[in-house]
Every structure is written in structure tokens, then in C-alpha cells.
Amino acid sequence: MMEQMRRGVRIPNLRRLVIVPLSILGLFVVWKMAVYVTQYPPFILPPPGLVWNKFMTVLGDGSLLRHLWVTLVEVLVGLTIGVVFATVLGYFLAKSRLVERMLSPYIVASQSVPIVAIAPLLVIWFGAGLFSKILICALIVFFPVLVNTVVGLKSVPEDLQDLMRSLQATRLQTIRYLEIPSAMPVFLGGLRIGATLSVIGAVVGEFVGSDRGLGFMINRARGQYDTALVFVAVFALVFLAISLYTSVILLEKKLLSWREPEDQSLKQI
């Protein structure tokens, strides 16, 4: 049985090891061909080789990592703050009718305002530094995590709540032994969305006003018609987003191993 299980894990891994590089290679081939066929100048569509050289340059002079680091900090701090607030508020929303009635109109209303529209305000109020970007990140992360926390907590099986009551569990014990593990799958779904959105939040903030970060890098390179550099920065962003997303997936795999091993949604990526 062990043998079977081990093989069952290895085959998809092997396939993934082949398919992912293959599709990336395919992308480069198409890209190279597009450049060749269209004959666009490099400031519109730079060839892969040029982008690679640019990448090596900005990697060598440290500027890429510096900007990447700034964006990473904004994303991680913003994500953390957004998740903490959303989880705590979500708990009270799920547990108290009164709180839910009082706050949900504001929460829904706040969602009808796109973050891009309030980002300039936040930059005006809180300056062009890290703080305003962190705030934008936290705001954009807040809603999906909040919603999933509430949904997760509300779907805790009633029978298990009765069980905890019949065992005279305290409030804190119920949170620890029942509500957190039971709400975890839905909560992590929200975190997955939040993690992706947080990268967008940071870039939006940097676009609006900043002097560092990957968003700033894109903005400046575009102004200088250095399209190869725009490509490098975009790839760096993609890398950042995928790493973050993958971290959440790994967290899910670790925390939700008690669920069906056949759960396909966990196997992707």
C-alpha cells in the first residue's frame, strides 16, 4: 500500500516537472516568433533576449531585489494586518446578530468603491511612503477574508456545537477545538484570494505615488520607454504573486490533510 501511495504522489509531480517548463518554453517560442513576425520595435515588444539581458543588469546592480523587497514588505505586512482585522471582525459578525446588522451595510457599501478610486486619497492622507501602500493592501485583502471567515464560522456543524456545549467547553475552548479547525477550509479559501489581491493592492498604491517598489519600477520604465524593464518588473510581480499563492496552497495542504486526499482543488499548482 505504501508503494502505491508513494507512486500516486510521484507521478503527478513528475508530470508537473515536465509540463511547467515545457509551457514556459512554449511561451518564449511564441513570444520570439511574435517579435519576428510583427517586427515591432523593442520599445513596443522587446525580444526575450533583450529582456533577459535587462534582467541580468538589474539583478546585478541590486535594483531589482531592492524594489522587489519593498513590494514584498508592503504585501506581507498589509496582508497580515488585513487578515488579522478581517478575522477578528468576522468572528463578531458571525457570532452576533446585532454587530452583523449594524456593520454589514457599511461593509457592503465599502465594497462598491473600487480600491483604485480611494488609493489616491490614502496616498494624500498618509504620504507616499510604505504606510499608505500597506493600508491599501490591507483594505483590499480585508473583504474576501472577512466574508470567508463569516461563512466558515457560520457553517460549523450544529451537532458539533451541541457536543461542545454538552462537554461544557468554555468559549475559548470552543474557538480552539471546534471553530478554528472547522472554519479553516473556507477561511483558507479567502486567504488564497486575499494573497493574490494583496499584490494588486501594493502595485496600485505604488502606481499612485511612490519612489520605490515594483509598481514604481514599472511606472518609471514606462516613462523612459524602457519596455524591456517593464517586462522584467512584470515577471517579478508574477513571481511574487505565484510564490504567495503557492505558500497558501502549501499551508492548505498541511492544515487540511484530514480532508479527502482526492480533493482536486488542493492538488493544483
Next chain:
Amino acid sequence: MDFTLSHHNQSANAMIEVRAVSRVFPTGNGGLRALEKISFSVFPQEFVCVLGPSGSGKSTLLRILAGLLESTSGEVRFHNQIVTGPRKGVGFVFQKSNLMPWRTVLQNITLPLELEGLTALEADEIALAMVELVGLKGFEQALPRDLSGGMAQRVAIARALIHDPEVLLLDEPLGSLDALTRERMGNELLRIWQTHKKTVVMVTHSISEALFLADRVLVISHRPGRLCLDLPVDLPRPRREAMRYTAVFGELTESVRQAIGDSETIMEGV
């Protein structure tokens, strides 16, 4: 109809006393009378089985006894204290096995002990004995998703027994077991009840199981749920399989069957 004093002159020494308990569930048209004016007492170390057609309010009654649900009127007393909520010393087995899917068999069984503040190590030691008792040796580390219905129910029984409660409230604990396991677990229940001196109130659908296990059988009618039979089972203990085929057993079966049948005609009359 008041059966409270039918077998014992004094209700003062009753372990559980149910006085005129009614429960109405609010619905669109007036409310659903799940239980109506139920009164009975359970005495220390008594084994009582509750029978009744589906939807007659057996689970509702058990949840009220456990303090998980409030009665609309009437009161329940444990040791002469009014029940206002869940209390210590009561083990409850739910109709569905009701396990935590993220905990292993062993972890599900030790949950009550962990909530009482025992360390995992201490809890495991007690739980391992319990695992053996319910015949789940070798499955300690299995997750609920890998268990059959019967195995899951045995885990639930072990979980209810682990903190050695004086009262066991069992809602169809053997319902999802196959006939053989069911008989074995029934005997096991009898053994636990006898050696550990517990008071048991058990809901079941099986008349013969109720008669085989219980000192008394209660029958509840369907909508409104009234107590329509409180029958002492005067079969000698220990009970033996052969007793199922005696004339006394047959007569008892007949009276219970009749009571359940009558209760269903009442339902049509209402």
C-alpha cells in the same frame, strides 16, 4: 396520565425527574408540539429505553434531559436540581456519530478529557483502554472519513464513556451497526452499565433491543409527543439471548407494539 409514582413511592430519590415537560417548535401555523406534558422519573442505576415512531420527539426529549434544549414548559431535575444547561457527569451519544473530521479516532475519544485539562499523554492512556473496549484497536490513528458508520458510532460511544459519567443519554447509539455488532455492543453496554453502575436513558427503534436491555420501556406517541406507555421489564438479570424467545418476552413485545401502533392512530386523529 402520570406514571411518575407508578413503580416507586418516592420520587425524591430519583436520579432524573421529568415533570410535565412540553416542547413546541415554532412553525408558520401555530407551532409543532413535539412533546406534551411528559412526566417520568429515572432512578439511580436504572436502564430506561425510549421508543416511539419517527418524529415523535425522542431526540428532543433527550436533548432536553441533557440541557441542550430548553423545554417550553415543565422542568427536569437531576438529583433534585433543576436542569438549566449541560452539566457534569452526563455522557451524550448523538443520533449521528458527530465526530470531528480533523481529529483521529484517538483524538476524538480524548476530547472530553482534554477539555477537562488533562495532558494529551494522560488522556491517551485512558483512551487506549476505551479503544479496546469498543473494539477499535488498530484504528487509533484513523480519521473519521476512513471509518464505517458503525465504527464511527463506536468512537462516539467511547467518547461519551471516557470521562466516566454517572448518567448516559444515548440517542440510537446502535442504530447504524450491523445485527451482529449491534448485539455485541448491546451486551457491552449492559456490562458497562452493570460494572460501572451507570444510569442510562437510551432511545432506540428496536422493540426487542429495548426489552432485552432495559429495566423500563417508555413509549412516546407521534404529534403531540405524549408518554403513552411506561412498562417495567421484569426479566431476570443477567439477560440471556434465550430470553428473547420466551412467552414473557413475547407478551412484552406485544404490549409495546400495541402502544406504538395506538400512538400512530392518535396521530391520524389529531
